[in-house]
Amino acid sequence: MAEIVLDKITKRYPDGALAVSEVDLQIADGEFIILVGPSGCGKSTTLNMIAGLEDISEGELRIDGQRVNEKAPKDRDIAMVFQSYALYPHMSVRENMAFPLRLAKVDDATVQAKVNEAAEILDLVAHLDRKPGNLSGGQRQRVAMGRAIVRSPKAFLMDEPLSNLDAKLRVQMRTSVSKLQKQLGTTTVYVTHDQTEAMTLGDRVVVLRGGLVQQVGSPQFLYEQPANLFVAGFIGSPAMNFLPGTLENGALNTPLGTVTLSDRIRRLAEAANAPRELIAGIRPEHFEDAKLVEGKPGGSFTATVDVLESMGSDKYAYFTVEGETATTAELDELAADAGSTDVPASGSSIVTRLAASSGAVAGQPLDLWYDSDKIQLFDPASGKNLTYTE
Amino acid sequence: MSVDIDQVTDNTKPAPPARTTGRVPSGAGKKVKWALIDILVVAYALIPVLWILSLSFKTADGLNDKSFFPKEWTWKNYQDIFKTNEFVSALVNSIGIALISTIIAVVLGTMAAYAVARLDFPGKKALVGVSLLIAMFPQVSLVSPLFNIERNIGLFDTWPGLILPYITFALPLAIYTLSAFFREIPWELEKAAKMDGATPAQAFRKVIAPLAAPGVFTTAILVFIFCWNDFLFAISLTSTTSSRTVPAALSFFTGASQFEAPNGTISAAAVIITIPIILFVLFFQRRIVAGLTSGAVKG
Numbered sequence: 190m191a192e193i194v195l196d197k198i199t200k201r202y203p204d205g206a207l208a209v210s211e212v213d214l215q216i217a218d219g220e221f222i223i224l225v226g227p228s229g230c231g232k233s234t235t236l237n238m239i240a241g242l243e244d245i246s247e248g249e250l251r252i253d254g255q256r257v258n259e260k261a262p263k264d265r266d267i268a269m270v271f272q273s274y275a276l277y278p279h280m281s282v283r284e285n286m287a288f289p290l291r292l293a294k295v296d297d298a299t300v301q302a303k304v305n306e307a308a309e310i311l312d313l314v315a316h317l318d319r320k321p322g323n324l325s326g327g328q329r330q331r332v333a334m335g336r337a338i339v340r341s342p343k344a345f346l347m348d349e350p351l352s353n354l355d356a357k358l359r360v361q362m363r364t365s366v367s368k369l370q371k372q373l374g375t376t377t378v379y380v381t382h383d384q385t386e387a388m389t390l391g392d393r394v395v396v397l398r399g400g401l402v403q404q405v406g407s408p409q410f411l412y413e414q415p416a417n418l419f420v421a422g423f424i425g426s427p428a429m430n431f432l433p434g435t436l437e438n439g440a441l442n443t444p445l446g447t448v449t450l451s452d453r454i455r456r457l458a459e460a461a462n463a464p465r466e467l468i469a470g471i472r473p474e475h476f477e478d479a480k481l482v483e484g485k486p487g488g489s490f491t492a493t494v495d496v497l498e499s500m501g502s503d504k505y506a507y508f509t510v511e512g513e514t515a516t517t518a519e520l521d522e523l524a525a526d527a528g529s530t531d532v533p534a535s536g537s538s539i540v541t542r543l544a545a546s547s548g549a550v551a552g553q554p555l556d557l558w559y560d561s562d563k564i565q566l567f568d569p570a571s572g573k574n575l576t577y578t579e
Numbered sequence: 580m581s582v583d584i585d586q587v588t589d590n591t592k593p594a595p596p597a598r599t600t601g602r603v604p605s606g607a608g609k610k611v612k613w614a615l616i617d618i619l620v621v622a623y624a625l626i627p628v629l630w631i632l633s634l635s636f637k638t639a640d641g642l643n644d645k646s647f648f649p650k651e652w653t654w655k656n657y658q659d660i661f662k663t664n665e666f667v668s669a670l671v672n673s674i675g676i677a678l679i680s681t682i683i684a685v686v687l688g689t690m691a692a693y694a695v696a697r698l699d700f701p702g703k704k705a706l707v708g709v710s711l712l713i714a715m716f717p718q719v720s721l722v723s724p725l726f727n728i729e730r731n732i733g734l735f736d737t738w739p740g741l742i743l744p745y746i747t748f749a750l751p752l753a754i755y756t757l758s759a760f761f762r763e764i765p766w767e768l769e770k771a772a773k774m775d776g777a778t779p780a781q782a783f784r785k786v787i788a789p790l791a792a793p794g795v796f797t798t799a800i801l802v803f804i805f806c807w808n809d810f811l812f813a814i815s816l817t818s819t820t821s822s823r824t825v826p827a828a829l830s831f832f833t834g835a836s837q838f839e840a841p842n843g844t845i846s847a848a849a850v851i852i853t854i855p856i857i858l859f860v861l862f863f864q865r866r867i868v869a870g871l872t873s874g875a876v877k878g
């Protein structure tokens with residue numbers, strides 16, 4: 190168990206690439222922290238620096254108050270689970286899990302006891318004498334976890350440990366990882382670019398972009414109070430809808446029409462010196478079928494349903510609204526990361542989550558309502574959230 | 580990589596010709612067809628070998644009897660070749676020279692291939708290019724210069740006189756084969772070992788070396804066969820039994836009288852020199868477990 194502190198950690202690769210820039214992070218003892226961000230944002234690099242597999246260019250890394258920049262990985266007492274599992278193919282499952290203990294010169298009886306205990310926890314007892322090559326993906330993943338937990342290290346580092354599993358297994362393993370971490374209470378740094386994993390697993394989430402920390406906070410806080418456009422677009426699935434807007438006398442004008450902002454938002458925008466031209470963000474669940482809403486303040490518009498996905502508990506309706514689209518560097522990067530190819534030729538695409546009782550029909554026009562108190566306003570120049578409150 | 584001949588031919592076999600009977604080929608019929616083709620290929624490769632084996636057991640009179648099986652079996656040819664000092668010393672030379680060349684080439688090749696596969700260093704492309712160039716260089720054009728050089732510096736007709744050119748031509752082969760193997764090893768395993776508490780030396784010894792072993796053994800076999808089979812350098816750079824290897828010595832065999840072809844003894848010698856190769860391959864083949872690295876990474 191350990192407290193890990195990253196003090197202005199910077200990584201510059203020999204070819205000049207700045208992968209991680211001045212990351213400040215305090216990871217409390219026993220905390221489960223998630224590093225999330227699009228591909229190439231420096232997640233693995235950060236993790237490898239904590240592990241000792243990459244040198245730290247600048248800054249200081251402290252584990253339990255001790256500077257460890259110069260320590261070799263084996264002297265840091267940290268275990269790592271790799272995305273590829275990195276199991277030793279010439280060793281049986283038992284030998285794989287025993288390997289760290291053997292290196293630590295633990296006596297034979299203890300090795301057997303610890304390996305059996307870990308196998309018990311991870312449900313691997315039946316496979317102990319098999320080679321990794323003969324295991325399924327999920328079993329391999331568990332062996333990798335087993336190898337990490339046997340020697341009770343100070344901390345676990347996991348680099349996208351579930352990304353090679355199929356969707357169903359991933360959900361299963363996600364719960365087991367979470368349970369295991371709670372059970373062991375070991376400080377864990379977990380890298381993912383899956384925002385569902387980020388939302389469900391961690392005590393706190395760190396959103397990275399281009400080597401810079403965008404925001405640190407609990408999953409719920411990041412969802413409700415994203416510090417900027419990037420975090421707003423990255424956290425949440427389906428993602429937040431963004432529309433260009435103009436603010437005039439407390440009324441917001443977007444391609445969805447004009448809406449009077451709630452007092453709360455108006456005050457926040459004023460306090461933040463909101464510019465006239467800005468970007469409005471509305472989460473899918475803050476839309477509703479207008480017929481199902483009565484008397485609540487908000488804007489309304491009519492649009493044709495492009496696609497309707499009924500999930501049973503609710504319905505996702507997709508629309509295209511004509512007019513200008515919101516474009517900034519952040520939004521382009523998010524779109525590229527999400528691999529969205531079906532960008533409408535003109536206008537912005539809107540995703541809404543409606544109640545199951547909504548009468549929406551694909552191809553038919555629908556009256557929609559959106560909550561004027563849940564609109565978030567962003568500065569297009571800096572990307573800053575103008576409605577952000579601590 | 581496998582040196583199993585059947586397996587190699589399996590992959591290169593042409594597609595079976597379309598049936599003309601109009602019947603849909605059944606699973607069993609297909610199997611029979613492939614078995615026939617396999618037998619054909621194996622027979623094509625093995626009949627000359629069996630012919631030589633048969634010749635080596637024939638008596639001098641039976642050599643030209645055009646029968647596949649000897650009418651009269653005899654060990655005389657084998658006894659004859661081992662009676663002459665010529666063949667025995669050639670056998671010793673062959674084994675010694677091939678083994679020493681193989682060991683040196685594989686050790687140097689392993690280090691070079693490790694660097695080529697793992698490290699980024701200036702001149703890497705040049706190194707790979709030059710070694711490819713050497714491999715393609717026509718050996719025949721080197722024979723007379725080498726002959727003159729070796730005579731002048733006293734290497735002619737010595738073991739080092741053959742070992743040196745063998746290493747030169749075996750090294751590119753070794754570097755190529757080995758670097759292909761090294762590239763296959765997931766280097767994340769080395770990182771994992773470090774995280775598990777291994778020193779770099781322990782990581783190499785316990786994780787990388789066991790995985791690299793099949794590549795090293797395969798390369799050793801290829802290099803050994805290359806050195807063992809060489810005739811060109813062996814015939815031109817040796818003159819006495821002190822360094823003449825078997826392929827060269829064979830060409831100096833004479834019959835019992837000068838009017839008699841030494842076919843019987845040559846066949847016997849050919850059979851004998853095949854044995855070390857077979858042993859070498861059998862011995863190392865157990866270590867060449869194809870796909871040993873499977874299961875290390877991903878699903």
Ligand SMILES: Nc1ncnc2c1ncn2[C@@H]1O[C@H](COP(=O)(O)OP(=O)(O)OP(=O)(O)O)[C@@H](O)[C@H]1O
Pocket residue numbers: 202203204206207208226227228229230231232233234235382
């Ligand atoms: N060895 C290296 N040399 C130079 N640049 C590198 C090296 N490794 C990574 N980078 C660069 O550093 C940046 C961060 O890489 P990193 O591997 O940390 O990304 P990541 O967030 O883990 O991405 P992914 O989700 O794709 O794994 C990238 O822009 C990458 O190109």
Ligand SMILES: [Mg+2]
Pocket residue numbers: 232233234348
């Ligand atoms: Mg990564």
